[in-house]
Each structure stands twice: as C-alpha cells, then as structure tokens.
Amino acid sequence: MEIERKYLVNDIPFDLSTFDKNEINQGYIVADPAVRIRRKNDKYILTIKSGGLLARHEFEKELSKNEFDELSQMVSGNIISKTRYIIPYNELKIELDIFHDKFEGLKYAEVEFPDIEGAKSFIAPDYFGEEVTEDASYQNSSLSRMSPDEISLFLKNNK
Secondary structure (H helix, E strand, O other): EEEEEEEEOOOOOOOOHHHHEEEEEEEEOOOOOOOEEEEEEEEEEEEEEOOOOEEOEEEEEEEHHHHHHHHHOOEEEEEEEEEEEEEEOOEEEEEEEEHHHHHOOOOOEEEEEEHHHHHHOOOOOOOOOEOOOHHHHHOOOHHHHHHHHHHHHHHHHOO
C-alpha cells in the first residue's frame, strides 16, 4: 500500500546539491490502472498502481534493459522526465520532483507515510505550497495524457 501526500513547491530555500538524487524517465503503457515503466538512473522498473489518490496498492518488478526497451515500444502519451531529490524530514523523507522537457517549471513534493493516521496528522514544511493530493491532474499518469495545449495551460496555472 502506498500512502502519500503531494504538494506544489515554488521556492526551494536550500541547496539541492547536498541531497541524493535520481534521474527518472517514465512512460505509461496504460493510464488506468497505471501500468508504468521507469528508468531510474541505471535501474528499470515496471510498476502497476491501483486507482486512488491518498492511498493505493502498488506492485513493482525490476526489469532488464532489454525488457524495458521492448516495453518502451508500447508507451503512449508523454514521456515524463524529472530529477527527484531525496530530502530527509524528521522520520520521513520528501521526494522533491523537478520536471524537465515538456513539463519544465513544474515542481512538487511527495511525502510517503507508513499509515493513514501519519498522513492525516502531517504538518508540511513552510516551503511547501498548495496541497494537490486529491487533484488527479497532478498524477504522472494524467500528465502523460495531456496534449501540448493542455500542458501549456497546466503549467501556466501552476506558476
């Protein structure tokens, strides 16, 4: 079970170069339920996620590069490219995603929780902006289906 909250981020008040990061490229074979392939640095992963926003089931399986390349032929829609910074926060970790290419300028933070109670009682750091956990348009699977005009409007509305 994946339990997470998601927030927009405008200004980052610290130097990101001090944190671990991953370069991520991902695409969706099917958006609902989400069937995704992801390259995370030199790892390749197949992920299947059930519906839901705050909590949902998730299954992951590591792929070989050949399997990833083969499945890449089935991806439809936009490829999502981002740098993900891993930022410790108390006993939790913040995954700060800074998007590239078509979604340049979009930044949001996700925080995963061990249980629903922890998610509900979470107090976000000051640099977090609007919470978008319950807005499905911020799911990567939704971003993957946006047209160029929808992307332009989406990014304009998130400045």
